[in-house]
Amino acid sequence: MAAGAASGGSATTDTYKEARNWLLLPSWLVLGIFVLMPVLMMLVYSFLTKEFRGGVIWEFSTDAYDQFFFDRGLFGDEPPKIEWTYITIFWRSIWQAGAATLLSLLIGFPTAYFIATRPEKTRAIWVFLITIPYWVNLLIRTVSMKFMLRDNGPVNDFLLGIGIINDPITIVNTNFAVQLGLFYSYLPFMVLPIYASVERYNFNLSEAAADLYASKMTTLRRILLPAVKPGVVAGCILVFVPSLGSFLAPDLLGGAKNFMIGSLIEEQFKGNAGNWPFGAAASMVLLSMVLIILMIFARQQAKAGKEAS
Amino acid sequence: MARAKYDIKSFPGFFPITVLCLIILYAPLLVVTIYSLNDSNSITNWEGVSLRWYADVFTGPESAKFKVAAWNSFTIAIIAATVATSIATLAATAMVRGGKFRLRTVSFGLISLPLMVPEIVLAVATLIFFNSIGFTRGYMTILVAHIAFCIPFAYLPISARMQGIEDSFEQAAQDLYATKRQAFTKILLPLMAPGIVSGFLLAFIVSLDDFIITNFVKGAGVETLPTAIFGSVKQGIKPNIMAISTMLLGLSIVLVTLSYLISKSDNTK
Amino acid sequence: MKQELTNAIDVQNAVKRYGDFTALKKISLSIKDNEFFTLLGPSGCGKTTLLRMIAGFEDVTEGDILLYGEPIADLPPNKRPINTVFQNYALFPHMTILENVAFGVEMRGASKSDAQTRAGKMLELVQLSQFSARKPSQLSGGQQQRVALARALAPQPKLLLLDEPLSALDLKLRKAMQIELKHLQRETGITFIFVTHDQEEALTMSDRIAVMSAGELQQLGEARDIYERPRNMFVADFIGETNLLEVSVDAIADGRATCHLGGGHELTCNAVDGIGVGAKVHMSLRPERLFISDRPTDAEGLKGTVRENIFVGTDISTIVDLAEGLDFIVRTSNSDRGNRRIFEPGNEVFVNMEHGAARLLVD
Numbered sequence: 001m002a003a004g005a006a007s008g009g010s011a012t013t014d015t016y017k018e019a020r021n022w023l024l025l026p027s028w029l030v031l032g033i034f035v036l037m038p039v040l041m042m043l044v045y046s047f048l049t050k051e052f053r054g055g056v057i058w059e060f061s062t063d064a065y066d067q068f069f070f071d072r073g074l075f076g077d078e079p080p081k082i083e084w085t086y087i088t089i090f091w092r093s094i095w096q097a098g099a100a101t102l103l104s105l106l107i108g109f110p111t112a113y114f115i116a117t118r119p120e121k122t123r124a125i126w127v128f129l130i131t132i133p134y135w136v137n138l139l140i141r142t143v144s145m146k147f148m149l150r151d152n153g154p155v156n157d158f159l160l161g162i163g164i165i166n167d168p169i170t171i172v173n174t175n176f177a178v179q180l181g182l183f184y185s186y187l188p189f190m191v192l193p194i195y196a197s198v199e200r201y202n203f204n205l206s207e208a209a210a211d212l213y214a215s216k217m218t219t220l221r222r223i224l225l226p227a228v229k230p231g232v233v234a235g236c237i238l239v240f241v242p243s244l245g246s247f248l249a250p251d252l253l254g255g256a257k258n259f260m261i262g263s264l265i266e267e268q269f270k271g272n273a274g275n276w277p278f279g280a281a282a283s284m285v286l287l288s289m290v291l292i293i294l295m296i297f298a299r300q301q302a303k304a305g306k307e308a309s
Numbered sequence: 310m311a312r313a314k315y316d317i318k319s320f321p322g323f324f325p326i327t328v329l330c331l332i333i334l335y336a337p338l339l340v341v342t343i344y345s346l347n348d349s350n351s352i353t354n355w356e357g358v359s360l361r362w363y364a365d366v367f368t369g370p371e372s373a374k375f376k377v378a379a380w381n382s383f384t385i386a387i388i389a390a391t392v393a394t395s396i397a398t399l400a401a402t403a404m405v406r407g408g409k410f411r412l413r414t415v416s417f418g419l420i421s422l423p424l425m426v427p428e429i430v431l432a433v434a435t436l437i438f439f440n441s442i443g444f445t446r447g448y449m450t451i452l453v454a455h456i457a458f459c460i461p462f463a464y465l466p467i468s469a470r471m472q473g474i475e476d477s478f479e480q481a482a483q484d485l486y487a488t489k490r491q492a493f494t495k496i497l498l499p500l501m502a503p504g505i506v507s508g509f510l511l512a513f514i515v516s517l518d519d520f521i522i523t524n525f526v527k528g529a530g531v532e533t534l535p536t537a538i539f540g541s542v543k544q545g546i547k548p549n550i551m552a553i554s555t556m557l558l559g560l561s562i563v564l565v566t567l568s569y570l571i572s573k574s575d576n577t578k
Numbered sequence: 579m580k581q582e583l584t585n586a587i588d589v590q591n592a593v594k595r596y597g598d599f600t601a602l603k604k605i606s607l608s609i610k611d612n613e614f615f616t617l618l619g620p621s622g623c624g625k626t627t628l629l630r631m632i633a634g635f636e637d638v639t640e641g642d643i644l645l646y647g648e649p650i651a652d653l654p655p656n657k658r659p660i661n662t663v664f665q666n667y668a669l670f671p672h673m674t675i676l677e678n679v680a681f682g683v684e685m686r687g688a689s690k691s692d693a694q695t696r697a698g699k700m701l702e703l704v705q706l707s708q709f710s711a712r713k714p715s716q717l718s719g720g721q722q723q724r725v726a727l728a729r730a731l732a733p734q735p736k737l738l739l740l741d742e743p744l745s746a747l748d749l750k751l752r753k754a755m756q757i758e759l760k761h762l763q764r765e766t767g768i769t770f771i772f773v774t775h776d777q778e779e780a781l782t783m784s785d786r787i788a789v790m791s792a793g794e795l796q797q798l799g800e801a802r803d804i805y806e807r808p809r810n811m812f813v814a815d816f817i818g819e820t821n822l823l824e825v826s827v828d829a830i831a832d833g834r835a836t837c838h839l840g841g842g843h844e845l846t847c848n849a850v851d852g853i854g855v856g857a858k859v860h861m862s863l864r865p866e867r868l869f870i871s872d873r874p875t876d877a878e879g880l881k882g883t884v885r886e887n888i889f890v891g892t893d894i895s896t897i898v899d900l901a902e903g904l905d906f907i908v909r910t911s912n913s914d915r916g917n918r919r920i921f922e923p924g925n926e927v928f929v930n931m932e933h934g935a936a937r938l939l940v941d
Contacts, residue, residue, distance in 0.1 A: 013405075013408070013476040014406070014408025014409075015480075015489065016403065016407055017406075019402075019403070019489075020403035020407030021403075023402050023403035023407070024412075026395075026399060026400070027396050027399070027419070028416070028419065030456060030457055031419045031457060031460060034435070034453055034454065034456070035423055035434075036422065038431070038434035038435045039422075039426065039431075041437050042430070042433060042437050042438075045441075107326060110320070110322065111323075111327040111330040115327065117318040124573070130330075132565055133334045133335065135518075135561050135565040136518075136557075136558045136562065139520045139538060140557060140558055141337065141338070143341075143538070143546060144340065144341040146546065147341060147344070147551075148336065148340055152353050184337070187333070187334065188334075216317070219317070220320070242428070244427065245428065245430060247428075247429050247521055248520065252542070265430075269525065279433060280437060283430045283433045286429075286430055287427065290426075290430075294425060477666060478671075480662075481662070483634075483635075484633060484660075484662045484682075485682030485730075485733065486656045486685035486686045488656055496670060499672045500671065500672060
């Protein structure tokens with residue numbers, strides 16, 4: 001076997017190639033049994049028949065997907081119409097996640113850019129400051145957000161205090177509160193990849209553009225943005241994808257009217273009222289959406305990588 | 310101020326936005342911390358500084374619940390992070406020092422799977438899995454699920470660290486009559502220590518913080534701190550929740566800072 | 579092939595392939611006991627691959643490697659009594675200097691205290707005893723390089739491999755280390771195999787040199803031999819500066835070959851095995867073995883015009899446009915002793931050669 005990489009250059013080396021299967025075995029076992037198998041089991045469950053006390057009957061059925069997409073009337077004997085209830089929930093989730101992503105981009109891009117153009121020594125500290133909140137418990141952060149936004153909370157106090165508003169405004173239990181919550185949950189994910197690509201950007205290119213009479217804004221739009229686009233796309237994906245399936249922000253900040261996919265899925269497994277196959281099917285739809293987005297993204301990144309080299 | 314110099318890199322407004330960004334990130338945490346010190350019974354009125362709600366966490370009516378939850382959270386986090394870090398260290402060695410092999414991409418996909426699958430989906434899948442094999446939900450199911458999803462968090466800093474260590478050190482060791490096993494234990498492991506510690510701390514935090522998956526696989530009666538907090542919050546935010554949250558967020562910040570400082574200490578130069 | 583047991587290393591028909599790429603194409607060479615041997619060639623020529631095969635870091639696709647007559651190709655690096663000084667030194671950053679130097683001795687089975695005693699002696703040899711408690715990062719590049727040397731020599735290997743160990747040092751330090759290495763080799767009596775792409779370094783230090791290119795051995799011989807009698811175009815061009823002329827061989831008699839240039843000008847030089855009458859080959863003329871005058875010193879003087887003089891410190895290089903349509907470099911020592919005239923650009927001159935300066939090359 002001459003699989004060895006030529007000396008130097010390559011990122012991987014083959015010092016322990018004889019042992020590699022043994023070294024990988026524990027991770028294959030744990031992740032294979034407790035992550036991959038469960039996902040496959042979920043796929044199986046989505047094609048089973050529901051049992052009314054929660055759980056499933058082992059009989060093949062496409063009822064779960066049928067219920068998700070089609071409305072056959074109360075007794076299931078009417079000609080199928082499109083069922084809008086769940087599609088609407090998915091659509092709302094996409095919309096909420098999209099709004100949160102846009103919000104993160106508006107704040108995250110200038111922040112990432114600013115940090116990346118700091119002197120090298122201070123950059124690490126800025127990045128660290130941005131990442132700390134991510135490591136604080138998401139539940140605690142969401143609860144804090146709720147505390148901030150409630151009718152007589154600090155945000156309303158502040159707005160009343162400076163006289164922008166005369167009466168407290170209701171933010172909690174609105175779509176906007178959910179968007180703010182998602183934005184707050186995943187903002188660091190937007191900043192980090194953009195930061196990484198701006199940091200790699202060669203500012204000589206901007207200088208060359210300026211030398212050739214481009215204004216600052218033109219330079220930003222025509223030279224810098226195309227160069228850092230992969231980072232921007234990565235940031236958007238990293239905010240959008242977890243927002244799509246999030247549970248805590250809509251549950252704690254949104255209230256019943258602002259139901260998102262996460263809550264829909266969660267409800268199917270709570271107590272005896274749930275519908276496991278339907279929950280599994282909704283999860284499969286969500287997972288498929290996410291995997292498609294990630295696949296398109298991976299292909300684009302690979303293409304961008306090829307162009308860059 | 311000196312005359313504005315033409316600087317191709319700077320855009321007006323970016324600095325204020327950065328400050329705004331930091332305010333948004335930190336203000337809620339700061340506010341919760343401040344209100345956890347409130348002497349009042351209600352969360353709305355400020356009645357001076359006191360530590361009574363911290364005392365309440367340990368001695369109040371809900372203290373027994375919190376103690377059990379904290380015990381569960383910490384033991385699970387320590388065991389899960391230890392096991393996940395060991396597994397991740399071995400896997401990283403194979404991935405970074407195992408040459409090119411056909412299953413490399415598949416293995417990497419498997420390792421990063423918990424990061425790609427939405428958390429709620431992973432939670433549902435794990436619940437279904439335990440249910441289908443007839444496992445009773447409880448402490449063990451939480452622990453196993455935590456070990457699995459902590460692996461990528463431990464793996465990333467460890468493999469990054471290993472990629473930064475040239476293999477010439479291990480080659481030199483072998484050249485000086487060390488076996489591969491000795492080269493691993495005497496040279497590679499000590500050099501990787503910062504990466505391993507930082508991987509462990511991240512896995513520990515992730516386990517300690519997890520709510521969604523735990524909530525699905527915990528079964529009746531077993532609570533961790535996040536699920537206990539969530540249960541309380543559902544009935545409204547109470548001051549003792551602020552206190553317990555502040556302690557948890559303080560712990561997270563300390564651990565992350567530690568992880569950051571350790572990973573920055575470069576013992577390969 | 580005759581095989582002497584006194585050879586330190588015999589490489590026999592060694593081939594190294596990575597998939598479709600052949601890094602070494604059937605290399606055979608023998609290195610004598612107690613020799614300072616250099617593998618010289620441009621990057622990617624296979625010299626480092628060959629060194630790593632001897633050390634045990636690359637397996638041998640085909641062929642064999644013998645160490646004092648014993649086949650070692652199937653032994654892992656830790657079973658070979660061969661040590662390496664790595665290009666970047668690879669000093670263990672988490673160990674002290676003393677621990678670094680003691681490592682190999684300890685791994686060979688010595689007790690910790692014996693190993694450290696031996697390491698202490700080695701550090702004395704390289705004059706670094708006062709640094710033994712420090713970490714590698716606290717030492718300068720030159721000091722690190724000496725620690726690496728001490729570490730590799732401490733287990734008393736039968737063979738020391740040096741992989742471009744001086745490339746990270748600045749010019750002055752490099753020159754000093756070249757001399758120190760040569761001394762160390764004589765003192766210890768250990769066979770050294772040195773890899774470098776720097777031909778000057780190779781010429782300075784080596785007993786014998788193997789010039790490699792594209793995975794093949796181009797020429798093997800003593801330093802002087804390789805410089806003065808390059809076998810082919812690659813060696814002549816890679817080692818030192820040279821002028822190359824295309825010539826046709828007209829006649830060979832008494833060990834001398836008569837050749838002519840494209841324009842018909844006639845030159846004679848020593849005949850070379852493998853180049854017969856009628857061959858169209860290249861002739862190498864070292865610039866320092868040529869001289870310029872205003873009239874030809876013999877019939878072989880080449881007529882030309884001075885284009886420019888380039889001052890290079892110890893010498894002056896004169897570029898001459900030959901009547902044959904070629905440009906030629908002639909090197910004159912920057913010293914009055916030579917009693918040679920420097921001609922100005924535009925001067926009509928003759929380029930003359932010392933006896934034996936011309937050398938025919940196999941392509």
